[in-house]
Every structure is written in structure tokens, then in C-alpha cells.
Amino acid sequence: MPNKLKFKYRTLFENAIEGIFQTTPEGKCITANPALARMHGYDSAEDFVTTFSGADRSLKEIYVNPEDRSRWTRLCDEKGSMEGFESQVYRKDKGKIWVTMNARAVKDERGNTVRYDGTMVDITRRKEVEAALKASEERYRTFIDSTSDAVFLKDDQLRYSIVNRLLRNFFQKEESEIIGRRDSELRTKEAATKARKADLRSLNSSSIVVSEEIVNNRVYEIRRFPVKLEENRVGVGGFVRDITKRKRAEEEVKIKTLNLEEVNAALRVLLKQRDQDKSEMEDKILSNVKKLVLPYIERLKGKKVDEEINTYLGIIETNL
Numbered sequence: 195m196p197n198k199l200k201f202k203y204r205t206l207f208e209n210a211i212e213g214i215f216q217t218t219p220e221g222k223c224i225t226a227n228p229a230l231a232r233m234h235g236y237d238s239a240e241d242f243v244t245t246f247s248g249a250d251r252s253l254k255e256i257y258v259n260p261e262d263r264s265r266w267t268r269l270c271d272e273k274g275s276m277e278g279f280e281s282q283v284y285r286k287d288k289g290k291i292w293v294t295m296n297a298r299a300v301k302d303e304r305g306n307t308v309r310y311d312g313t314m315v316d317i318t319r320r321k322e323v324e325a326a327l328k329a330s331e332e333r334y335r336t337f338i339d340s341t342s343d344a345v346f347l348k349d350d351q352l353r354y355s356i357v358n359r360l361l362r363n364f365f366q367k368e369e370s371e372i373i374g375r376r377d378s379e380l381r382t383k384e385a386a387t388k389a390r391k392a393d394l395r396s397l398n399s400s401s402i403v404v405s406e407e408i409v410n411n412r413v414y415e416i417r418r419f420p421v422k423l424e425e426n427r428v429g430v431g432g433f434v435r436d437i438t439k440r441k442r443a444e445e446e447v448k449i450k451t452l453n454l455e456e457v458n459a460a461l462r463v464l465l466k467q468r469d470q471d472k473s474e475m476e477d478k479i480l481s482n483v484k485k486l487v488l489p490y491i492e493r494l495k496g497k498k499v500d501e502e503i504n505t506y507l508g509i510i511e512t513n514l
Contacts, residue, residue, distance in 0.1 A: 213293075213314035219267065219307050221252035233293070233316050235286035258282040258290060270299040271307055280317065292321040344434035350427040352376055352393050364409075364434060385409070392418055393430045406437075413441045483514050 207214060213230030217223055223246035231242040234256065246253050257263050262281040269276040275298035282292050297312030335358075338345045344361035348354055354372050357365075365372055365380055377386040385407065396403040396418035403418045414434050421431040491511050495504065 213316075215310075215312055215314065217253055217310050217312075219310070221246075221254040221263065223247050223253055224309060230314060233285075233291070233314065234283070235289070256283045258284060266295060266297065267299075267307075267310065270297055270310055274299055291316055291318045293317060342435075346432050346434070347421060348393065348430045348432075349423060350429055352390065352430065355429070361434060364414075392416065396420055396430050396432075397428060411438075412436055413438045487514060 207227050210227055210229055213233050214225075214227040215223065215230055216225045223243050226239045226242045228239045231237070231239045234242060236242040236245070245251055246256075254260060254263050259282065262279075266276055266279045266281070269279070275296075277296045279295045279297070280292065281295070282290055285291060293314045294317050295312055295314050297310050299307045300309045300311060302308050338356075338358040339360075341358065341360070344364050345356070345358040346354060346361050347356035353374055353376050355374075357369060357372050362369055362372065367380070372380065377389040380386075381389065388405075388407065392403055392405045397420055399420070401419075405416050405418070407414050407416060413436070415437045416432055416434050418430055418432040421429045423429050488511065491507055491514075495507050
């Protein structure tokens with residue numbers, strides 16, 4: 195190889211962002227570039243190679259899980275190469291980092307592996323972000339699974355993208371059977387059509403759209419609202435609440451109210467009848483007094499009686 199070309203390859207090797215290595219099947223380091231050395235906390239590539247090329251040290255010891263090296267070398271031996279192998283490794287200070295590797299097996303004429311050529315990239319930051327996202331998703335899932343309402347989110351094509359435990363119970367299906375599907379694939383034609391109409395109303399509304407559905411003799415209240423998704427897309431979020439008890443209570447109150455109204459109407463009739471009876475009784479008493487009592491008082495007053503009796507007759511007449 196001409197010296198000029200060798201210099202270009204050496205320059206690429208020395209200045210590459212990725213770690214580059216060559217290692218024997220036994221785990222001895224043949225060569226490494228500065229990026230690989232820095233990744234593992236060593237001052238230079240020579241320091242790294244010297245450390246792991248001697249009789250008492252091996253690259254096998256840098257793996258947090260010792261089986262990882264055996265697995266990726268086995269993949270290389272069987273397939274000739276492997277890509278995107280992720281593993282956690284130790285730095286010089288015993289700190290841990292995550293790396294991803296691509297490697298190929300270099301074999302002799304007999305098909306025996308004589309070395310592995312590969313590259314390594316530090317993906318610790320990505321793994322930390324993934325772990326944080328996973329933890330956030332776990333917290334989110336724990337939260338929505340703990341709510342007293344069924345919760346769902348549909349994408350702009352009205353396909354389910356998030357469902358909680360109660361909604362899975364509502365559909366009586368596993369999460370994998372719901373995610374990515376529309377109501378038309380999960381429900382009866384009538385129920386799916388009704389749900390689609392409510393979803394479309396929600397997409398075109400700035401407020402919550404409330405509807406009710408009856409499923410298996412249970413009454414559900416569904417509150418839908420538009421949700422902004424990535425890339426300026428809009429989906430539909432919703433809460434499903436079982437309001438069967440409330441509806442039954444409302445129906446009982448309604449029935450009791452009607453019964454009370456009927457009782458009140460009957461009482462009003464009875465009171466009116468009582469007033470009429472009372473009025474008739476008073477009229478009858480008054481008529482009897484006028485016919486059977488007052489005439490005799492008048493006749494007594496016309497008789498010659500002493501002054502005291504006349505006084506008593508006047509009092510009786512007045513009171514009557």
C-alpha cells in the first residue's frame with residue numbers, strides 16, 4: 195500500500211469518533227484507536243492496548259456481564275458479523291457505560307477465526323434517556339391504571355394508541371388486541387358507528403363531547419376531547435365512566451317523584467273534599483239553627499218574660 199494511502203487510513207483511524215478495535219478470539223487487544231481508549235478512560239490507545247494484550251489481562255474483564263463477550267463472538271463466528279450489539283462495560287475507574295458494537299470475524303483458509311475487527315460507540319446517554327422514558331412511562335401507566343375511569347387515546351386515524359386496565363376490561367381484550375385498531379374492528383357495527391360520530395364531533399370541537407352508551411346492560415358516560423399529537427396531528431382522548439348506579443338511582447328518584455306527585459294529587463283531592471264536607475256541614479248546621487232554633491228564640495222573645503231571661507235570649511241569638 196502506498197505510503198500516502200497508508201497515511202490517509204492512519205489519519206482516519208486516529209481521528210475517528212467511533213472506537214475501533216481488533217482483538218483475538220482469546221480476548222487480547224491487537225489494536226485500538228484513541229476514541230476507544232478515551233471511551234474506556236485510558237490516556238492513550240497505547241496504554242489501552244498494553245493493558246489488554248499482556249498475559250494477565252483480557253478484554254473479557256471489561257464486560258459487566260461476562261457472558262456478553264461470549265455471545266457477540268459466537269454471533270460473529272456463526273454469521274460472519276454482527277451489528278448493533280449492546281452491552282454494559284467497565285471504564286478504567288470502574289465506572290459503567292453502555293456501548294453498541296459492530297464487528298466481523300476474520301477467518302483463515304480453514305474457516306477458523308483469527309481475529310475480530312469492530313467498532314464501538316458510547317450510547318450511555320441514550321440508554322439513560324431510554325431508562326428515564328421507561329420510568330416515566332411506568333409512572334404514567336401506573337397512574338392511568340389506577341384511575342376509576344377507563345382511559346383511551348386515539349391517533350388522527352382514530353386507532354387506539356393508549357388504553358388503560360379498565361378499558362381493556364371494557365373490551366374484554368388484551369392490550370395487544372386493541373392497540374392500532376379502530377372501533378370497527380373491536381365492536382359491533384352500531385356501536386362503532388356511534389363511537390366514530392362522537393370522535394369526529396370531538397375532533398371538530400373545542401370543548402368536551404359527552405355521550406352515553408349501553409353495553410351489556412351497563413350504562414357508560416364517555417367524555418371525549420381533542421388531543422394534540424406530534425407533527426401537528428390531532429387525536430381523540432377520552433374517559434369512560436360506568437354510571438349504571440347513578441342512572442338507576444336517578445330512575446328510582448324519578449319513580450319516587452312520580453309516586454309522590456300522585457300521592458300529593460290524591461291528598462289535594464282529599465283536602466278539597468274535606469273542605470267541601472266542612473262547608474256543607476257548616477251550611478247544614480247554620481240551616482238547622484235558622485230553621486230549628488232561631489224561630490223558637492224569636493217566639494220566646496215575644497213572650498212576657500223578665501228582663502234577665504230576655505238578656506240570656508239575646509246572648510244566645512248573637513252567638514248563634
